[in-house]
Amino acid sequence: MERRFKINDIDVKARAGEHLLDVARRYGFEIPSLCHHEALPPIGACRICLVEVAWGGRRELCTSCNFEVIEGMQVTTDTPAVQHHRAMNLELLLARAPGSARLRELAAQYGVRRTRFGPPATSPLPNCILCELCVRACEQLGNHALTMVGRGDKKRIGLAFNSPSEQCTGCASCASVCPTECIPVKDTAAGRTIWGQTHPLVLCKVCGAPVMTERQRAKAIAKKGLPEEYYDFCESCKQSTASKRFASIVW
Amino acid sequence: MARRGRLVIKPDRCTGCRTCELACAFVHSTGGLLGLSRIRIREAGAGPEGDRHLQMTCLQCIEAACVKVCPVDALVRNEDTGAIEVSERCIGCGLCAVVCPFGHMHFDRMLGRPIKCDLCGGAPTCAAFCPHGALEVR
Ligand code: SF4
Ligand code: SF4
């Protein structure tokens, strides 16, 4: 089913059930976001993607990332109210994550260079804005290692039951999707350390360079059905083996 | 839809000057970081007319291991160019680079993203810059 509506007075079309932010971006409208990821279900946590939506005599500020399109609605992406509330939300987020360059840059675009609010009383993960992108990525992978723990101002991202997780594969996808880059990952000869445990690594069978974590390998082999030897070598050694094979064909 | 042309590699013409690597690095990264080039020159021993070189880059496999392994279907074939492209769906798990049998995909830990040839949207920059006609678009 198709939905027709207007964004900034321009006619747009979308599929029923699509989210407003995805449609707007497809048409080239610029809406900032921090907690949206194309591959993950939206939850409207950061409230930076606010836009004004009018339909059926109502006019509201909505988070566009998780707002399902409505036939005939009128969307405005940049009204003074939108600007004002985005700026306020950015100022609040800045109190949580003063160390995030991306957040500081975005805030500055809205004239926010300082925050009147204090940092959270307890912050086991400095600069975390509680957007749950990490939790959603880990769920999407089927690992379910992360969860939201606590209530109110004690709310934080953590491991279920607060102990090193058997589910975590050490893939670091959570760290990759985090908008404030606040999840520490450390790679050393001993392995990859993330979320309180050190994961042993699979080493390249030729040169000994790290390839991935052992748990990541076991899980991928079980799930993906590619031959096991696909997971045995580092990028560089694979390329040099391939180049020798190609050379023997060419010359 | 008709494809816009293939990147044809002619190793016998390659002198190993690495202009392609530089060109690629400059169009795909600010500052032309050579480590971020998607094409790489490999030495292939001595031949009768001097050292041989091979240009190594993504083969845009029909049944690609990277596409199969991606948990979020982030690697998408551009039907127009034939290139497999890394989309915004990527969550940075790194599996694609692990399974590429040719080592043509590089996972950048700093960016949290895989780096691979996207055929520059149909007009490969490496081919345009190769001074020896060793990379061609046909
Ligand atoms: S590193 Fe662990 S917690 Fe993070 S996404 Fe991967 S499995 Fe989940
Ligand atoms: S790194 Fe990105 S593109 Fe590669 S397999 Fe993981 S999610 Fe897919």
Ligand code: FES
């Ligand atoms: S992107 Fe919509 S609330 Fe964060």
